[in-house]
Amino acid sequence: MTAPRFDNAACETLAGCIQEIERNTDAEVVVVVRARSASYAHADYLFGSALAFIVLLVILFVPFPFPEYFVPIDVALGFAIGSIISWRSNSVRRLFSTEKFRRKSVRTAAAAMFYEAGIANTNAEMGVLIYLSLLERRLELIADRGVLKKVPAHDWNHELFELHKVGENPDAKSFQEAIQRLGKVLATHVPATGENPNELPDMPRFELK
Secondary structure, three states: OOOOOOOOOHHHHHHHHHHHHHHHHHOOEEEEEOOOOOHHHHHHHHHHHHHHHHHHHHHOOOOOOOOHHHHHHHHHHHHHHHHHHHHOOHHHHHHHHOOOHHHHHHHHHHHHHHHHHOHOOOOOOEEEEEEEEOOOOOOEEEHHHHHHOOOOHHHHHHHHHHHHHHOOOOHHHHHHHHHHHHHHHHHOOOOOOOOOOEEEEOOEEEOOO
């Protein structure tokens, strides 16, 4: 069975989910889903170089004569094809990049988004960012001080663990369910008081190109 996709319908559904959550909590929830959190050009070049090297080995060891003037052309073509294959494949990019690089890229991008989207500037310090990066299969949850002061560490860490698990194999349905569970925790510990205006957009940001 194909996992539910992150498409326009999923975006609309998540927007309704966020609106429902914010009716019951003073927290301001922002959801961002990105295709990737770095360019991964280095992975493309590495895979291209590996394919070019394989092409060179084949040329050197084939049991029949090979025109020498074709060698640089075929090697360059192997590099170009390999780079394009990697550029179009999340699996290849994950294989040719380190876990440390992917983890750092997602954390850095999520932290930048927390400030770029104004989540760090809410009046009561109630911003919450749920940031999912699909290529890296990682999810980051960042909350402002007002939320972290009210939600017990045990409850917060449990939801963080559950969200991280969803990020490892993301699909739209499980992502929405995890957000709803977080919403229940926020409603319990940061209930709506009617005094906190809706300062941030409810529509998720899908950046999937």
